[in-house]
Amino acid sequence: MPLIHVTLLDGRSPQELASLGRALTAAVHETLGTPVDAVRVIVEEASPTHWFVGGRSVAERRSAPS
Numbered sequence: 001m002p003l004i005h006v007t008l009l010d011g012r013s014p015q016e017l018a019s020l021g022r023a024l025t026a027a028v029h030e031t032l033g034t035p036v037d038a039v040r041v042i043v044e045e046a047s048p049t050h051w052f053v054g055g056r057s058v059a060e061r062r063s064a065p066s
Helices: 013-033 058-063
Strands: 003-009 041-047
Touching: 003 013, 013 041
Parallel strands: 003 041
Antiparallel strands: none
């Protein structure tokens, strides 16, 4: 039973998340032949204040002048 764990920044709509879950399930089914009912997908969302790139949060990076 494959388990796919995806972590994204907050902000996707429920429709986008559902589409992602369906697409990942289909990819595993088509690639590995796993029955779709055996594929598990977990989507975890993180706040930009809890996601760091180069030691700075995404929220900090977004608020910094370009």
